[in-house]
Structures are given as C-alpha cells and as structure tokens.
Amino acid sequence: MSRINYHKLSVLIADDFSSFRNTVNGMLLNLGVTNISMASNGEEVIEKCANTHFDVILCDYDLGPGRNGQHVLEELRFRNSITRRNIFIMVSAESSRNIVMSAYDCEPDDYLMKPITAMMLQQRMTRQLVQREVLNPAYQALDRGDLASASDCLIDLSLADNRYSVMAQKLLGQVFIEQGELQKAEKLYTRALEIRPLDWARLGLAKVKQIRGDLETAGDWLSKIVEENPLFLPAYDVLADNWEKKGNKKETQKAVERAVEVSPMSILRQKRLADVAQENGDIHAELEARRRTVRLGRLSCYGTFDDQLDYVRTVSVALNEGVSVSGDIQDEVKVMMQESQHKYGLGKTQVAQCHLLEGRVSANTGKEAQARLSLQQADDLMKNEKHIDAEIDRIELLLALGEEKQANFILRELKEHFSDTEEALEKLDKYLEEPASEVNRALVAKVNREGIDLYNGSQFDEALLCFDRAKKLFPKHVGLHLNIVQSLIGKLMLVPNDHDVIKECEAALADVDTLIDAGHSQHPRYLTLRNKIRDIIEEQI
Amino acid sequence: MxxxxxxxxxxxxxxxxxxxxxxxxxxxxxxxxxxxxxxxxxxxxxxxxxxxxxxxxxxxxxxxxxxxxxxxxxxxxxPVRVDQHYIIDVLEDQVARNHLLVETSEISMSLQCDEDLNWYYDIDLIGSVVHNVVLNCVRYTKSKIEISAEVEGEYLCITVADDGPGYPASMLQKPSGLLEDAADVNDGGTHLGLYFAEKIANLHTQHNLRGFIKLENGGSLGGGVFKLYIP
Structure with missing residues (x-):
C-alpha cells in the first residue's frame, strides 16, 4: 500500500456541494496530495479535463441540475479527454452500484458509496493506483493501438495468478478477438469457465462463436446469459447483433427492447431501437424510442440534430397513419427546432429542413395554410440550391399537402440532378417506380429472381414474404406489386374458398390501382391479373 | 361514481x-x-x-x-454479479467504513485474512452483509471485534466474532426465519439483518452448494460468532 507517492498525484474533486468538496480536500491533504482541483458541475469537469491530466477524478454522481456523473464520464471518454490511464471514481449516495451503473454503458473504474471516510478513500485510491501501475504497460500499448505489445504484456499478467490476473484476462480476451486470434480467445474463455460460469467469459465465448459464424450456438448461449442475469447489458447487445446477422429483425427489436427496459438511459440503445422498429414498421415503438432519444440527447454527447429531425419525421408518419400522438405536437416541434438552432448552430440547409418538417406536421394536422407558409420559408432559404436530405423533406411535405404532381415533377428533376451521386439516388429510390441507384437496382433484381423461383416452385407464401420485404423498401415499384398479386393468385388457386386470401388479393389490386393509370406500360398485365382473380371468384359462386 | x-x-x-x-x-x-x-x-x-x-x-x-x-x-x-474478488478488499472496506465509529466507541477491531485469499461472490452484497453484522457487534460487544476469513472445504467462511454476551439460545437454533415469528420481535429486534444475510448467502450457489449462515457462541473471543459460508 505504501508504493504510491501521493505528493506527485493530481486529483480532481467534482461535487455540487462545497462542504463535500472541502471534506474530501481535507482527506487528500492529509494523505499528502497537494495538486488538487475542484469542479462544482459537469461542464467544469469536462472543461478542466480537456486541459489538464488528472491521475484521479473523484466525481459525484449527482452534480445538481444538468449533467450527472455518468454523462460526464461518457463525454470524457467520447472526447478522449481521459483514457484507461486516468482513474475515474464515481461517488454516490445510492446504495447499489448496479442501480447506478447498469443504466449506462460506461463503467467507472471504481465506485464509492457515501458517506465516505478518509480511510475508505485512501484504500480505494491506493488499490486503483497500484492496479493502474501494474497494467500501465498494457494500457499504453492499447492507447498506441499496438495490439501485439499489449497482448504480450497481458499474457504475462494473466498468468501471474495474482489479483490483477483476472483483469488482465478480461482485457486479453478482447485484444485476442480484435486481433482475430479466435482460437486463443476461445481457449482463454474456456479455461476461465472451467472454474466458474462467469458472465464475462460466457459472453466472450459467445462472441467468438458469433464471429466464427456459428450463430445458433452463440444465440443459445446469449439467451441463457440474459435469462440468468437479466441486468447484464452487454449480452443483449451481442444477442441483438446475433439476430440481426440471422436476418431476423423482429427478434433483434425484442433484444434491444429488453436492454432498453433495463437501461432506459442509454441513448445509443434508444437510437438502435428506433431504427430497427422503423425497419419493422412498428411505428409505436419507433415513436417512443425517438422521443426518448431526443430527450436523452439534451445532456448526452451522443445527442445530434439529426435525432431531432428523425423524431419529427416519425411524428409525421405516425400522424399520417392515424396513430395518436400525445401532447401539443406542433408546439413541441416548434420549441425543439428553436432549441436545436440555439444548441447546434444550424446552417442554412438545416434551418430549411426545420421549416419543411414543421410544415409537414402542420399538413398532417390539417393546418394547410401554415404548412404552405413553412414550405415558402424553406424555398426562400434554399433558392436553387439542392441538398438531398432537405429535398426529401420537401417531397414528403408536398405529398402531405396532396401535391403529388409537383412531387413527381421534382423527383424527376432530382433524379437528373443527382444522376452521378449514388448515395443521393439511394435515398430517392423509395419514392421512385424503378430504383435509380446501382445498389438498389441490383437488390430489386435479386429479390425478384428469388421470389420468382419460389413462385415457380409453388412456394407462394415464401414468395410473398420475399416480395413483401422488397415492397417495404420500394413501395412505388409496380413490378413488385404485380408479383405480389400473381403470387396471391397462385395461393388462391390452391385454396379457392379462402376468404382471407380473396381479401388480400383485392387489397393488393387496390394498391396497384393507386400507382398506375391506363397509359402505364404494366397496365395490360394489371388488367390480365385482375380478370383472372374475377374468374376464380366467379367460378366459386 | x-x-x-x-x-x-x-x-x-x-x-x-x-x-x-x-x-x-x-x-x-x-x-x-x-x-x-x-x-x-x-x-x-x-x-x-x-x-x-x-x-x-x-x-x-x-x-x-x-x-x-x-x-x-x-x-x-x-442482480447478483459474481466475480473473482480478493477477500481482504471487501473486509478492509468494512473496517474503513466503520473506522470512525469504532474509534469513538473505543472498541478494537482486528482483521485476519490472507492477503492472497480470493473467492467468487458479489462484492457489494457480501460487503453489505458484513457491514450489518459489524454494526450489530458494535452494539453488543464489550471491547473487541475480530473479522476473519478462510477457506473451509468447498466454502469460503467469513467470521465476525466479538467478546459480548453472545447470541440468545433461541437464535442459535434457527438463525433466520425469525421474521415470521411475531413473538420474537419483542425481544429487541426483528432480526431483519440475519434474514437479509441468509437471503444474500442463499443467492450464492455453485454446483449443488448454496451459501448459508451460522451463529455460535464462544469462539476465540468468547462472545457471539457470526459465520457466513459462500460456496
């Protein structure tokens, strides 16, 4: 314990109460620490750490209004203001470290429960400092990105069989995985598991299986881990990845949802939930997750202006689908946009996007005049400049106003304007009859091929699933719609009496009817299919 | 309405x-x-x-x-977060936490534990059990409290002993579970602490073994002895 030279240490104390700061200051002075700084709120900690290296940061969890200790830690890591070599100790009056920590993704090096005593402070600081000294060569190598040296150091440490060997093993497992040394990682985790079924080792082994492509085994293990320890957050993330790799978006959403339930404070998981819910067309879940993302983003370094835009877009979709959105949404959107102008210092395009989205919400709530005013404001700002994201927001506003002709006119213009920009074309494809981007052309062709193969093999349900997935991405694609109708006909011939299938046929036909008129090249095919359905139904009667 | x-x-x-x-x-x-x-x-x-x-x-x-x-x-x-920990850490924490209290009440507290002894348990839960037991001893002991830890067969055994009058006979027979017995509540405490300790011990399992607690009188100091067994 005497190895630490306290005179050389620099320590930062962060607490909103001066009495606590003074108490801790006194304790540190008694230990011989002279280089002590103080901070009374989160901003101050972030500012001080940006300019100064502190060996130890003693940060209270509750820092008054604004950011708490976890926000601060998250931001310090995000900005690279601290590395593994700084010691961050969270201080809190909470009784359980799990309750405080499990709600977030980054863990402090240690956790001290209030009330703290001088002896406690000394013991914990000394333990951490000695540990840092032991692991320092490995940390330095990791900070340099030198995995080979890091793993050499860690191998020695993990074989030492002392109080640092487990810590070294945990790190070494991660380093092995990062190096692609899967066999070594597997051996390390297996050896740890021979002693006890420890969560970190089980998770590590599941990760190795996942990387190797053995998604079944990885999935089984991960499900078992979260079942036995429902608060072990990292396991949910890997489980969600696993389902995603298997192509099962519904289960991916479920895994993220469970993690979010345990840890509603994690903005990154809320974002992931919103995105996967969107892919699944689950508007209720998406709306809630986007709303929370915006709220959490106010204090988090991971909050962005795009989160706000995405939230308003989702609100518009919800309103359009008749989902009830609580509160005075228009007012909320207005305030939010003003806040973000202030917070993020928006450029011209972004301000225009704000107007367009405000307009879209107005249009969706029946305030047409207001919506047109917003459109005008955006047009005045952008003049003839074209930015793909703003343009798409404009199209959505026009569609919400019922101006389909103008929207289609602009779409044709945009296709021309961005003909050399693959990325922009990909964003436009959702609104086009035929995808314009290379990637999506290839994708539609592939899906169509697969679907037609299934159809030819009379696997109509599978074919429908295939076409439906593509329809979600390209809702305007007439060919896909007609393929769906044709697959339904195939199904109907097998079960001619099934009223559900008849209803599905009629709905699918109605969909196509909204997309094409008599002059469309696919119109004859549409008529043929429509007549065929009529014949089948009449035969029954 | x-x-x-x-x-x-x-x-x-x-x-x-x-x-x-x-x-x-x-x-x-x-x-x-x-x-x-x-x-x-x-x-x-x-x-x-x-x-x-x-x-x-x-x-x-x-x-x-x-x-x-x-x-x-x-x-x-x-959540029970079992991981490998050094016993000395959790025991030293409890000594430090109660340091001032022990000092002002003129009780001597000693710690006997091999520096290298380590085991698998939830450090926060076991810490709070030891903390409660130590606090209880402060009340009943005359002048000394001794905390120790060693491995006994398949279990880690953490012992908190004092030189007070020891546990009453009724408690020695059934250390926990007294909570349900309303009659016993009148004799000065609900024994919530022991119930808690037993529950936390139970949460620790390994193979077919389950943690438990044991009360004795006598021991090295001649008073009450609390033992916490973790498999």
Missing part, C-alpha cells in the same frame, strides 16, 4: 420512500462526520454522544439498505 379507489402498489410506495429516507440518512451521516472532524469532542461525555448519533444513524442507513435490497430481491430485479 364507484366505490373502488385506484389501487396503489404499497410495496412500490414503500420502496421509493425508503429510498428517499436512505438518501437523507446518508446526508446526515456525512454532515455528522464533518462535524466530528471540525469540532472534535472535548470530553468523554461529548464523544459518547457523537458515538450514539453516529451508530444509530448508521444502523438506520443499514436497515434501509437491507429493506431496499430485499424489495429488489422480491421484485427479482436484484
């Missing part, structure tokens, strides 16, 4: 108010420590008063934490 009132989940209400109380007591303890440091007791009388204040506040704090933990256990949101 109907007669039915909106039902409230009383345990949730209790839990959240216990949570508030605990935070307040935490503040109280911190201020108390400041006070003792800034204005040290001038005579024995004052020192005694400080001790009583500190001891009772710590006890309330400990009991509230137990209540919260039991609530979470019941609600199955109590």
């Amino acid at each position: 109907t007669d039915s009132k909106p039902s409230i989940d009383f345990s949730t209400v209790l839990a959240s108010s216990v949570h508030d109380m605990k935070n307040s007591v935490g503040m109280l303890l911190a201020s108390l420590e400041n006070l003792i440091q800034e204005t040290p007791p001038k005579n024995e009388e004052e020192a005694k008063r400080f001790t009583v204040l500190q001891y009772e506040a710590s006890r309330i704090n400990g009991e509230l934490i137990q209540l919260l933990t039991l609530y979470r256990m019941d609600d199955s949101v109590l």
